Amino acid sequence: MTMPRSAGRRAAPPAWRKPVLMGAPVVLLLLAFLVYPVGQLLALSVYNGEGFTLAPYKQLFSSSLYVTVLWITLKISLATTLVAVAGAYPIAYLISIAKGPAKSRLIFWVLLSFWTSFLVRAFAWVIILGRNGVINGTLMSLGIIDRPIDLLYGFGAVLVGMVHAMLPLAVMTMLAVMENIDRTLPRAASTLGARPGTAFWTVYFPLSLPGVAAAAIMVFVSAIGFFIVPALLGGRRETMITQLIIDQVQQTLNWGLAGSISVLLLTVVLAVFVLYDRVFGFSTLTGETAGATHNRDTAMRRLGGRVLGLLGSASDALLGLFPRRRPHGTGEKPAATLRVLVWAMLGLISLPAFLMVPLSFGNAGLAWPPTGFSLQWYEQLLQSPLWMQALTRSLVVAFGTGLLSMAIGVPAAFLMVRSRMRGKGAMLAFILSPVIVPRMIIAVGLFYVFAQMGLVGTILGLVIGHTVVAVPYVVMTMTAVLRNYDTRLDLAAQSLGARPLAALRHVTFPILGAGMLSSFLFAFATSFDELTISLFSSGGLSATLPKQFWDEVTLQVSPVIAAVSTGLLVFVAVLIYAADRLRRRSLAS
Amino acid sequence: MSSSSLTVQGLAKRYGDFVALAPTDLVVADGEFLTLLGPSGSGKTTLLSLLAGLVPPDEGSVRIGAQDVTYAPPYERDIGVVFQNYALFPHMTIEENIAFPLKMRKVAAAEAKKQARAALEMVHLPHIAGRYPRELSGGQQQRVALARCMVYKPSIILMDEPLGALDKKLREHMQLEIKRLHREMGTTVVYVTHDQEEAMTMSDRICLMNAGRIEQLGTPADLYFRPRTLFVADFLGESNLLPAALGTRVGDEAEIRLGSDGIPGRALANGQDLPAGSAVRVMVRPQNLGVARPAGDGVPGVRGRVSDVMVTGSLTKVYMEPLDRALPPLVAAFPTRNEADAIRIDDVLALSWNSRDAVVIPDAAASAGAAKAA
Ligand SMILES: Nc1ncnc2c1ncn2[C@@H]1O[C@H](COP(=O)(O)OP(=O)(O)OP(=O)(O)O)[C@@H](O)[C@H]1O
Ligand SMILES: [Mg+2]
Numbered sequence: 027m028t029m030p031r032s033a034g035r036r037a038a039p040p041a042w043r044k045p046v047l048m049g050a051p052v053v054l055l056l057l058a059f060l061v062y063p064v065g066q067l068l069a070l071s072v073y074n075g076e077g078f079t080l081a082p083y084k085q086l087f088s089s090s091l092y093v094t095v096l097w098i099t100l101k102i103s104l105a106t107t108l109v110a111v112a113g114a115y116p117i118a119y120l121i122s123i124a125k126g127p128a129k130s131r132l133i134f135w136v137l138l139s140f141w142t143s144f145l146v147r148a149f150a151w152v153i154i155l156g157r158n159g160v161i162n163g164t165l166m167s168l169g170i171i172d173r174p175i176d177l178l179y180g181f182g183a184v185l186v187g188m189v190h191a192m193l194p195l196a197v198m199t200m201l202a203v204m205e206n207i208d209r210t211l212p213r214a215a216s217t218l219g220a221r222p223g224t225a226f227w228t229v230y231f232p233l234s235l236p237g238v239a240a241a242a243i244m245v246f247v248s249a250i251g252f253f254i255v256p257a258l259l260g261g262r263r264e265t266m267i268t269q270l271i272i273d274q275v276q277q278t279l280n281w282g283l284a285g286s287i288s289v290l291l292l293t294v295v296l297a298v299f300v301l302y303d304r305v306f307g308f309s310t311l312t313g314e315t316a317g318a319t320h321n322r323d324t325a326m327r328r329l330g331g332r333v334l335g336l337l338g339s340a341s342d343a344l345l346g347l348f349p350r351r352r353p354h355g356t357g358e359k360p361a362a363t364l365r366v367l368v369w370a371m372l373g374l375i376s377l378p379a380f381l382m383v384p385l386s387f388g389n390a391g392l393a394w395p396p397t398g399f400s401l402q403w404y405e406q407l408l409q410s411p412l413w414m415q416a417l418t419r420s421l422v423v424a425f426g427t428g429l430l431s432m433a434i435g436v437p438a439a440f441l442m443v444r445s446r447m448r449g450k451g452a453m454l455a456f457i458l459s460p461v462i463v464p465r466m467i468i469a470v471g472l473f474y475v476f477a478q479m480g481l482v483g484t485i486l487g488l489v490i491g492h493t494v495v496a497v498p499y500v501v502m503t504m505t506a507v508l509r510n511y512d513t514r515l516d517l518a519a520q521s522l523g524a525r526p527l528a529a530l531r532h533v534t535f536p537i538l539g540a541g542m543l544s545s546f547l548f549a550f551a552t553s554f555d556e557l558t559i560s561l562f563s564s565g566g567l568s569a570t571l572p573k574q575f576w577d578e579v580t581l582q583v584s585p586v587i588a589a590v591s592t593g594l595l596v597f598v599a600v601l602i603y604a605a606d607r608l609r610r611r612s613l614a615s
Numbered sequence: 616m617s618s619s620s621l622t623v624q625g626l627a628k629r630y631g632d633f634v635a636l637a638p639t640d641l642v643v644a645d646g647e648f649l650t651l652l653g654p655s656g657s658g659k660t661t662l663l664s665l666l667a668g669l670v671p672p673d674e675g676s677v678r679i680g681a682q683d684v685t686y687a688p689p690y691e692r693d694i695g696v697v698f699q700n701y702a703l704f705p706h707m708t709i710e711e712n713i714a715f716p717l718k719m720r721k722v723a724a725a726e727a728k729k730q731a732r733a734a735l736e737m738v739h740l741p742h743i744a745g746r747y748p749r750e751l752s753g754g755q756q757q758r759v760a761l762a763r764c765m766v767y768k769p770s771i772i773l774m775d776e777p778l779g780a781l782d783k784k785l786r787e788h789m790q791l792e793i794k795r796l797h798r799e800m801g802t803t804v805v806y807v808t809h810d811q812e813e814a815m816t817m818s819d820r821i822c823l824m825n826a827g828r829i830e831q832l833g834t835p836a837d838l839y840f841r842p843r844t845l846f847v848a849d850f851l852g853e854s855n856l857l858p859a860a861l862g863t864r865v866g867d868e869a870e871i872r873l874g875s876d877g878i879p880g881r882a883l884a885n886g887q888d889l890p891a892g893s894a895v896r897v898m899v900r901p902q903n904l905g906v907a908r909p910a911g912d913g914v915p916g917v918r919g920r921v922s923d924v925m926v927t928g929s930l931t932k933v934y935m936e937p938l939d940r941a942l943p944p945l946v947a948a949f950p951t952r953n954e955a956d957a958i959r960i961d962d963v964l965a966l967s968w969n970s971r972d973a974v975v976i977p978d979a980a981a982s983a984g985a986a987k988a989a
Contacts, residue, residue, distance in 0.1 A: 518696065518702035
C-alpha cells in the first residue's frame with residue numbers, strides 16, 4: 027500500500043493561501059482600474075493642479091442648468107423603471123411557469139433583444155419615429171395624415187427608447203428570482219382554499235417582490251447613466267446628466283466640472299442603493315434569498331398584506347365574471363390571455379431591430395417603406411476599411427475581455443461560493459460595484475488614467491476597461507452556477523483516486539461547462555456592445571464597432587448602418603442559438 | 616504490520632460552537648467490519664468524512680496502518696467511499712461512472728470496461744451500463760454507487776447508509792453481497808446504518824454513537840445483552856428497564872431490590888463498579904421476561920396487570936402495568952401459543968426472569984436527582 031508524501035505530515039496546510047490567491051486578481055484589478063480612476067476623477071473636482079478648490083461646485087450650482095438636467099435625468103429614469111418593470115413582470119412570470127420548448131422560445135426572444143446592441147435598438151426608433159419613418163410613412167400612405175407629425179426628439183420618444191432598452195434587463199433580473207420560487211407554494215395555497223387570484227397576489231407575488239425590486243434598481247441605475255437613447259431620440263429638454271459629462275470632457279476639457287458632475291451623479295446612485303439595502307437587502311440582487319425579504323417596517327408590511335389581499339379578492343371577483351372554461355381552475359397551462367399578451371410584447375420589443383433588415387436590402391436609403399432590392403450597402407460595408415478594422419478590433423477586444431474576465435472572475439466566484447471566510451459580503455459588494463457605479467464615471471476616470479499610462483487607443487487598455495465592467499457579470503453568473511453544483515461530486519472523485527486537477531478536468535469542468543460558456547459569452551457580449559468606455563479610450567482612430575456605429579449615426583446617417591445592424595442581429599441570434607444548443611447538449615449528455 | 620487498520624486518536628470536529636464530533640478514540644482492525652450506528656445527527660457521517668479525508672479535523676489524528684493520514688487528501692488514502700447521497704457524476708454514463716476510479720488509476724480502457732461490466736453484474740444491473748444517473752431509480756443509483764466503490768478493490772471501504780433506499784429483498788441480497796466481498800477481499804469496512812437489524816447481522820463490532828460521541832463500542836452481543844448505558848439499552852431493541860437499588864456483589868452478579876416494595880432479586884453486575892445502595896436500572900429483554908398465573912398471594916414478586924395483548928405473527932407481546940406504581944410499564948414476548956390458555960386484558964400475571972438475563976445499568980438520571988436532593 028503506497029501513501030507517498032503523507033507520512034509524518036501532521037500540520038494542516040496554511041488555510042489563508044488559497045483564498046488570497048483566488049481573490050487577489052479581482053481585487054487588484056478593481057483597485058487599479060476602478061477605485062483609482064474614479065477616485066482620480068472625483069479628486070479632480072476639488073483639486074485644480076495647485077491646491078484645494080471648490081470652484082467646480084460653484085459652477086455646478088451657480089446656474090440652474092445642472093440641477094435641471096439632474097431633475098430631468100431622475101424623471102426619465104424613474105418613468106423608465108416603472109414602465110419597464112411593469113412590462114417585464116408578465117413576461118418573466120410566463121417564462122418562469124413555461125416548460126420545455128415553449129420556455130426556450132420565450133427565452134430566445136428575450137435574449138435576442140437583450141443582446142442586440144443598444145445602438146441598433148435606439149437607432150431603430152429613429153427610423154420608426156422619424157419624419158420619413160415607419161409610423162409617418164404608414165399613416166401617410168393610408169391617408170390618415172397628410173403631413174408627417176413630430177414623434178422624435180421628445181419625452182415620449184426617449185421614454186419608448188429607454189423602456190425598450192431596459193425591458194430585457196428587467197426580465198432577466200426578475201427571472202433569476204422567480205425561477206427560485208417554489209412552484210408548489212401557490213398550489214399549496216389553493217389546496218388550502220385560496221382561489222387563483224388570491225393565491226397569486228398573496229403567495230406568489232410577495233415571493234417575487236425581491237425580483238421586482240432587484241429589476242427596478244438595475245434598470246434605474248442603468249437608466250441614470252445611459253446616454254445613447256436621449257442623445258439619439260431626445261431633444262434639448264431631454265438632455266441627461268451623462269451627456270453633460272461627455273461635453274465637459276470632449277469639448278470644453280473641463281475635468282474639474284466633469285468630476286463634480288460625477289460626484290453629483292454618484293451621490294444620487296449611492297443614495298438609491300442605501301435606500302434599497304434598507305428595504306430589501308443586497309442579497310436579493312444575486313437571487314440568493316427568494317422570498318426572504320426582511321421588510322423591517324411592520325406597519326408597511328401589514329398595509330402591503332391588506333392591499334395584496336384586496337387585489338386577490340378583486341381579481342377573483344373579476345375572474346368569477348367569466349364563465350369557467352375548465353372545471354378545475356387553470357391547471358398547469360398558463361392562461362391564454364397571458365400568453366397572447368406576452369407574445370405581443372415580445373413581438374413589439376423584437377420588431378424594431380428587424381425593421382433594419384428590409385432597409386438594408388433596399389436602395390432608397392433609410393426612408394420607409396423600403397423599395398427595390400440591392401446589396402450595395404453590404405458592398406460598401408465590406409469595402410470600408412473603417413468598418414472592417416472596427417469589426418476586427420471589437421472581436422479581438424471582446425475575446426480578450428472574455429478570457430481575462432473568466433481568468434479573474436471564475437476563481438473569485440469559487441471563493442464566494444465555497445469559502446467560509448469573513449467579510450465575504452463586503453467582497454461581493456466590491457466585486458459587483460462596477461455595475462453600480464454609472465458606466466460614464468468609470469469611462470471618464472479610465473480615460474484620465476489611461477492617458478497618463480499611454481493606454482488610450484490600445485487594445486490592452488480596452489480589454490482592461492471592458493474587463494472591469496464584465497467581471498461582475500462573470501462572478502454573478504458563475505456564482506449562480508456554482509451554487510447549484512454539488513461539491514460532494516468533487517469529494518467523491520477525490521475519494522475514487524482523482525487528484526484535484528483530475529477532479530477539475532473530469533468532473534467539475536464538464537459539469538460546469540455550459541455555465542462557464544455562458545459566462546464567457548456574457549463577458550464577450552458585454553465588451554462587444556460596450557460603447558461608453560470605448561467612446562473615450564479607443565482614441566480618435568482605433569474605433570471599436572460600437573464606437574464606429576456611434577460616430578456614423580451622430581455625424582452622417584447612411585444606410586450602411588442598416589446593413590451593420592442586420593449583421594449584428596444575425597450574429598447575436600446565431601450566438602444565442604449556438605449557446606443554447608451547447609447547453610442542451612451538455613445537459614443531455 | 617496491519618496495513619489497512621484504522622487508528623483514530625482524539626479526533627474532533629466542530630462547526631462553529633457546535634460539536635459534531637467530540638474527541639474520539641477508535642481502532643478498527645485490519646479486515647474488520649465495523650458499523651457506526653446511532654440516531655440522526657449523532658455524527659456518523661462526520662466521523663466517516665474525517666476518516667475519508669473529506670473534511671479536515673479540528674484536532675486529533677487518523678492513521679491507516681502506521682501512516683499518519685490526518686491531513687492527507689482522499690486520493691492518497693486508497694479508500695473507497697459510498698456516499699449517503701450516492702454522488703454519481705451526472706455527466707457520465709453508469710459505465711463511465713464505474714470505470715472512473717480505474718481510469719484515475721491508469722487502468723487500460725478495455726480492461727476498465729470489462730471490470731466495470733463485472734461490477735454491474737454483481738449489483739444485478741448489467742442492462743443499464745449506457746444510461747445516465749438521472750435515468751435510474753434511487754435504489755439503482757445506490758447500487759451503482761456500491762459498484763463504483765468496489766470495482767477498484769480499495770483496502771478500506773467506508774459506506775454511508777449504502778442500502779437505505781432499497782426494498783427488503785434487495786437489501787438482504789446486497790447485505791450478503793457486501794459481506795461476501797468483505798470476506799473474500801479482506802477489506803476493512805466502516806459501515807453506517809440506521810437499521811439495528813442490519814448492524815447486528817453484518818458487523819464484527821458496532822460503534823453506537825450519540826450526540827457526537829461514542830456511547831458504546833463492542834460486539835453486537837455486547838451491545839444487545841450488556842449495554843453499559845440506558846441510551847444503548849433503549850436504542851437497541853425493546854427492553855424493560857426496572858428501577859432498583861443495588862445490593863451486595865455475589866460473584867459476577869449483584870443483589871438488587873426492585874421498585875418501592877424492594878422486591879429482592881439478582882442480576883448480572885455487568886462489570887459496573889457501583890457502591891451498594893446506588894440507584895440503578897435492571898434491564899430485561901421482553902423475550903426473557905416470563906409470565907405466569909400468580910401461584911399464591913404470599914410469594915413476593917413483580918405483578919403486572921395486562922393492558923394489551925398483541926399477536927405479531929410468531930411472537931405474542933403482552934403489555935402490562937405493574938401493580939407497584941414505581942415500576943414503568945413492562946412488555947413480555949413469547950412464541951405465540953394455542954389460545955387455550957390465552958391471556959386477557961386485566962389479567963394479573965406474575966413476572967419472573969433468570970438472573971443471567973438481567974443486567975444492571977447505572978441510572979444516571981436517578982443518581983443526578985439524588986445528588987441534587989442531598
Ligand atoms: N457542514 C456543516 N455545518 C454545520 N453543521 C454540520 C455540518 N455537517 C454536519 N453538521 C452537524 O453535525 C451533526 C452531525 O452530522 P452528521 O451528518 O454526522 O450526522 P449523521 O449521524 O450522519 O446523521 P444522519 O443519520 O441523519 O445521516 C448534525 O447535527 C449536523 O447538523
Ligand atoms: Mg449521515
